Amino acid sequence: MSGEVFETIDLSSRALRDLNAALHALRSGTNRRDxxxxxxxxxxxxxxxVDAPVGxxxxxxxxxxxxxxxxxxxxxxxxxxxxxxxxxxxxxxxHVLGDASQSAGASAHGGMLLxxxxxxARCGISLKGAxxxxxxxxxxxxxxxxxxGTLIVFxxxxxxxxxxxxEARLFVRGKVASLGAxxxxxxxxDEHVALLGEKLALAGLVGQVDPKEFRRYGSARKLYNxxxxxxxxx
Amino acid sequence: MCGIVGLFLKDRSLQPALxxxxxxxxxxxxxxxxxxxxxxxxxxxxxxxxxxxxxATDRRAFFHLGNALDALGNDxxxxxxxxxxxxxxxxxxxxxxxxxxxxxHPDVEIVGQGARMELYKEVGRPExxxxxxxxxxxxxxxxxxxxxxxxxxxxxxxxxxPFSTGPxxxxxxxxSLSNHNAIRRMLVREGQHFATDNDSEVAAGYLTWRxxxxxxxxxxxxxxxxxxxGFFTFVVGTGTGFGVLRDPxxxxxxxxxxxxxYVAFGSEYRALVDLPGIxxxxxxxxxxxxxxxxxxxx
Numbered sequence: 001m002s003g004e005v006f007e008t009i010d011l012s013s014r015a016l017r018d019l020n021a022a023l024h025a026l027r028s029g030t031n032r033r034d035x036x037x038x039x040x041x042x043x044x045x046x047x048x049x050v051d052a053p054v055g056x057x058x059x060x061x062x063x064x065x066x067x068x069x070x071x072x073x074x075x076x077x078x079x080x081x082x083x084x085x086x087x088x089x090x091x092x093x094x095h096v097l098g099d100a101s102q103s104a105g106a107s108a109h110g111g112m113l114l115x116x117x118x119x120x121a122r123c124g125i126s127l128k129g130a131x132x133x134x135x136x137x138x139x140x141x142x143x144x145x146x147x148x149g150t151l152i153v154f155x156x157x158x159x160x161x162x163x164x165x166x167e168a169r170l171f172v173r174g175k176v177a178s179l180g181a182x183x184x185x186x187x188x189x190d191e192h193v194a195l196l197g198e199k200l201a202l203a204g205l206v207g208q209v210d211p212k213e214f215r216r217y218g219s220a221r222k223l224y225n226x227x228x229x230x231x232x233x234x
Numbered sequence: 235m236c237g238i239v240g241l242f243l244k245d246r247s248l249q250p251a252l253x254x255x256x257x258x259x260x261x262x263x264x265x266x267x268x269x270x271x272x273x274x275x276x277x278x279x280x281x282x283x284x285x286x287x288x289x290a291t292d293r294r295a296f297f298h299l300g301n302a303l304d305a306l307g308n309d310x311x312x313x314x315x316x317x318x319x320x321x322x323x324x325x326x327x328x329x330x331x332x333x334x335x336x337x338x339h340p341d342v343e344i345v346g347q348g349a350r351m352e353l354y355k356e357v358g359r360p361e362x363x364x365x366x367x368x369x370x371x372x373x374x375x376x377x378x379x380x381x382x383x384x385x386x387x388x389x390x391x392x393x394x395x396p397f398s399t400g401p402x403x404x405x406x407x408x409x410s411l412s413n414h415n416a417i418r419r420m421l422v423r424e425g426q427h428f429a430t431d432n433d434s435e436v437a438a439g440y441l442t443w444r445x446x447x448x449x450x451x452x453x454x455x456x457x458x459x460x461x462x463x464g465f466f467t468f469v470v471g472t473g474t475g476f477g478v479l480r481d482p483x484x485x486x487x488x489x490x491x492x493x494x495x496y497v498a499f500g501s502e503y504r505a506l507v508d509l510p511g512i513x514x515x516x517x518x519x520x521x522x523x524x525x526x527x528x529x530x531x532x
Contacts, residue, residue, distance in 0.1 A: 042503035061503050120519050
């Protein structure tokens with residue numbers, strides 16, 4: 001196959017439900033490869049629930065939950081994303097060329113979410129195994145109760161990073177406004193530098209930053225079990 | 235839920251289209267707030283004149299009020315009804331005689347006043363409310379609007395936004411305040427009057443109080459961060475300014491767009507998509523607990 005082969009779906013003339021129904025009809029063995037979605041105009045739930053190894057480019061800003069529940073697909077948003085982009089993603093690659101609003105990658109189980117700009121509050125909240133790379137900064141309460149996966153931030157993190165964190169791994173290159181309950185800075189050993197290098201390679205960012213410039217944050221694991229000293233707190 | 239919008243024009247050539255843009259923005263956000271809607275539009279002031287926006291449940295009240303105003307024999311006092319609202323324009327110095335006439339018409343309520351602001355709000359679908367009051371045809375320098383999904387008090391006109399508690403000042407709010415009763419008691423002691431038991435009116439009154447003490451809009455918003463507790467995204471209008479403030483937790487959504495020609499606010503980006511040149515605008519999410527405000531160039 002040569003040349004550009006993609007199907008265009010223009011949301012100024014087609015209903016969003018038509019787009020999502022067409023994407024849901026795709027199966028793993030499909031020959032259809034690439035889709036270009038025009039005029040998203042901030043609509044919610046664009047390209048949600050896709051389960052096929054296709055490429056989808058959304059030409060513009062989107063509203064809530066774009067690329068939510070994604071499996072396998074490589075989804076590029078040529079603009080900003082509203083709340084909950086790639087929420088509960090299972091696999092695949094979601095690439096936001098602009099900024100993302102709050103709860104980016106919330107509870108995502110797998111795959112990669114790459115945000116070129118900033119992400120708002122609660123980025124990676126309840127993260128369950130996906131990788132999130134934010135090339136800008138992230139807002140407050142990010143990685144709240146994050147259980148597994150990695151959150152990598154080139155810029156700064158807002159207040160209460162990693163509050164009530166489980167086993168997700170957090171790497172921040174810039175300043176952290178404050179750490180949440182039970183989140184602590186941990187030493188950046190060689191294995192962590194190597195892990196970070198792998199994740200940056202997965203995101204296609206080899207050579208853009210030095211993994212050694214990042215600091216690592218994780219759970220102090222003090223909230224895992226009930227401590228009798230806290231009895232009066234309940 | 236609720237939806238809020240705001241549009242502050244930098245480019246004068248857009249002024250005739252202000253109402254058209256605001257009406258479309260409100261219409262898009264109908265699904266965030268289908269119960270009632272309201273908006274305030276600021277026009278260039280007519281020197282020496284003040285505008286009162288009035289509301290009456292029975293439109294015949296304006297007929298009687300109009301006759302009573304005519305009897306004053308002052309041809310610079312005029313009344314322009316628009317559905318359930320009317321704008322009374324009067325020259326400086328005639329306030330006392332106009333107030334006497336209004337006092338004799340208790341079925342007519344003052345909902346806003348100032349040199350530039352007109353304020354309309356009513357129950358019903360936002361796009362219908364906008365049409366009913368001719369918003370698409372209104373010109374102006376800036377405006378704010380609200381679509382309400384009532385959660386904590388009844389669907390009434392009085393509960394609709396914007397709330398105006400001072401001349402040329404008004405506020406729309408998405409969220410809910412938790413310490414509004416205490417703040418209201420403090421403001422009442424300071425001499426403020428409240429028309430409703432609504433939390434958002436308290437926020438408006440708080441900013442009015444601060445500005446009456448000499449604070450700028452930016453300083454008043456900064457102080458609000460310390461004193462108001464709860465969830466809020468506010469969009470505020472003054473005679474020459476436009477401000478935005480989100481609480482530190484920032485649960486309530488907010489998107490802004492800025493170009494050389496305007497600054498626009500919407501609860502969602504969808505509200506902004508028909509603005510001119512939006513494709514090339516700087517589109518951003520206002521940060522929590524950070525005061526944003528713009529003042530008209532002198």
